[in-house]
Amino acid sequence: MYLPGHPKYTLYHMVSLTNKRILLGVTGGIAAYKSADVVRRLRDAGAEVRVVMTRAAAEFITPLTMQAVSGHPAHRHLLDAQAESGMGHIELARWADAVLVAPASANFIAKLAQGLADDLLSTLCLASGAALAVAPAMNRQMWDNPATQANLATLQKNGVRIFGPGSGAQACGETGAGRMIDPLELVTLTAAMFETGELDGLDVLVTAGPTWEPIDPVRVITNRSSGKMGYAVAKAAMEAGARVTLISGPTALAPPARVECLRVMTAQEMFDAVQARIAAANIFIGAAAVADYRPAQAAAGKIKKTADTLQLNLVRNPDILASVAARTPAPFVVGFAAETDDLERNAVAKLQAKHADLVAANLVGRPGSGFECDDNRLMLVEADGTVELPLLSKERAARELIHHIAVRYHAKNPAENPRLAHRQ
Ligand code: PMT
Numbered sequence: 041m042y043l044p045g046h047p048k049y050t051l052y053h054m055v056s057l058t059n060k061r062i063l064l065g066v067t068g069g070i071a072a073y074k075s076a077d078v079v080r081r082l083r084d085a086g087a088e089v090r091v092v093m094t095r096a097a098a099e100f101i102t103p104l105t106m107q108a109v110s111g112h113p114a115h116r117h118l119l120d121a122q123a124e125s126g127m128g129h130i131e132l133a134r135w136a137d138a139v140l141v142a143p144a145s146a147n148f149i150a151k152l153a154q155g156l157a158d159d160l161l162s163t164l165c166l167a168s169g170a171a172l173a174v175a176p177a178m179n180r181q182m183w184d185n186p187a188t189q190a191n192l193a194t195l196q197k198n199g200v201r202i203f204g205p206g207s208g209a210q211a212c213g214e215t216g217a218g219r220m221i222d223p224l225e226l227v228t229l230t231a232a233m234f235e236t237g238e239l240d241g242l243d244v245l246v247t248a249g250p251t252w253e254p255i256d257p258v259r260v261i262t263n264r265s266s267g268k269m270g271y272a273v274a275k276a277a278m279e280a281g282a283r284v285t286l287i288s289g290p291t292a293l294a295p296p297a298r299v300e301c302l303r304v305m306t307a308q309e310m311f312d313a314v315q316a317r318i319a320a321a322n323i324f325i326g327a328a329a330v331a332d333y334r335p336a337q338a339a340a341g342k343i344k345k346t347a348d349t350l351q352l353n354l355v356r357n358p359d360i361l362a363s364v365a366a367r368t369p370a371p372f373v374v375g376f377a378a379e380t381d382d383l384e385r386n387a388v389a390k391l392q393a394k395h396a397d398l399v400a401a402n403l404v405g406r407p408g409s410g411f412e413c414d415d416n417r418l419m420l421v422e423a424d425g426t427v428e429l430p431l432l433s434k435e436r437a438a439r440e441l442i443h444h445i446a447v448r449y450h451a452k453n454p455a456e457n458p459r460l461a462h463r464q
Contacts, residue, residue: 055231056297058086059272059435062230063132063170065141065161066106066146068096070211071177075101078142078223079109085227086406090115090132092161094148118160129160133168137436138233142203143177143220146188152200153191171233173201175226180207180216199212203229234439238446240281245321245371246274247328247360249289251307254340255352263329264411266416267291269376269402271328272438274299277325280442285321287313289328307331307357314360318367323449325374326361327400329411333357365395372449374441377401377421378410387421398422398448400441420444 062082066075077092089117090113091106098116106114118129141148141161147401148162152174157163165172174195182188190204204221220226238327248270252260274286275296283297287310295301302317304310307330318324333354334387343350365373373395380403387401401419404410409417409431416437420427429440449457 047130049188055085055228056294057082057227057231057234058089059230059275060234061135061137061433061435062087062089063136063164063168064089064110065090065138065139065144065148065165066091066093066097066101067141067143067145067161068094068099068101069143069145069177071143072097073447074220074223075142076105076109078140078226079106081223081227082230083110085231088155090135092116092132092164094159094161096145107264115160118163119165129164130167133164133170136164136168136170137433138171138173138224138230139165139168140173140175140203140230142175142226144174145167146176146178146182146185148189149174149176149188149195153194171201172199173203173230173233175203175220176205176206176218177220178218179210179212180214180218183216183218201229201233229249234279236280236443236446238280238443239277239323239449242282242322242449243320244274244277244282244284244323244325245314246270246277246284246325247287247289247310247315247330248274249291249293250329251289251310251331251357252305253307253331253334253357254338256343258342261331262290263355264404265289265291265329266412267293268412268414268434269294269416269438270325272434273325273327273441275337276435276438276442277323279439280446282323286319287317287328289330307334307360311358311360311363314364314445318364318371321371322453323374323445324361324364325445326364327376328360329378330360331357359394361396370395372397372445372452374398374400378404380405383419384421384426385400387419391421391423398445398450422448 066072089110091110093114093116094256103114151162157166161294206219206221207217209215249267250262250265252262254260271293274284278284286299286301302313304313338356340442361375373396377390377399379386383401387399391399399421402410416434417431418429418437
């Protein structure tokens, strides 16, 4: 915890990149010496950082320095057998939530505008679907040159964000525009890349994690949900501008910043907490793995190991999602479906049975997606069709889901925000 006046105060209190994967590209220029500080500040804000350096960048700052500050070897070569056997260039491109090139030289900006892929960094920028930003740094004459300005206009048209440059005294002795902006400002702008405003002013209620159904004072019935998917959804909704309430079963996760988190244990407690909050919600997202059954009666004391078999009498828990969808008026209702097989057919059945607007279906019970791990593959099932997302980090899958929900919500409620009703 940093107090006002401490250099890290602003960063910790206003900027969060928790769980974000940032690929920092460093190109050749004197400002490359500041890249180590950019890495440090990004990590201070919670990001995981991988560094890719051009050949020229390594003339200004050593790969060893970048390895020391990022905690990972700096990637430098496109065709490096050793690096490809670890995290290959395509994996690196997929890994990133955002790519920040800082400093970005005039030459690199020109390559990017042309779509060239003649080294690792330019290839990654072309191969990655992640948001891309450049922080130009160059001599003021190079900055003012019409060729550079035309290249920057092309990048902007292609959706690349341009951070800076600042102006002032330059390493070459001249004064003017072309200085790379301050690392702290770069981190703030990088964090803002994740904020979309698509759910501005809306209330979103999210459930996450497992429930615990007591058998006796020391044992519970539960499942393997870690809460990661639901927490990522809550965070993505917050980044989209919503006021978010997260109702969480028992997890080991810290609640996302700027999200109100209520902790519950059982399905009945989750049901009660949702009922208490649902009237204010525009959107309800049920990502929790709620136990369908609970022991009819939890034993008052620890059950002793006497008989060879033990029978538990289970009763149904209330269905939270169905109860929300049955309200009049109902919020926009999004359920999840965790299935071991027949994903789409089961998800369509759940969509219809629970009267949800959308079901995000995922396969569970196999490694690499679903419960506990960091990645997930979602299938978005609605009455008029299905969209399959690729395998993504849960953070990124959540942002895709929230974007999809925002589009559908505004199409269904055009009067609320006509500006967003036709957004795709
Ligand atoms: O938490 P992680 O480790 O990150 O894993 C993520 C996840 C696999 C738990 C998540 O992506 C997911 O699929 N969550 C829903 C799990 C589930 O309970 O699915 P279901 O098919 O049994 O339930 C369908 C829907 O009804 C869900 O939205 C569920 O929240 C809801 N439900 C179920 C039972 C109940 N009594 N009340 C409910 O609201």
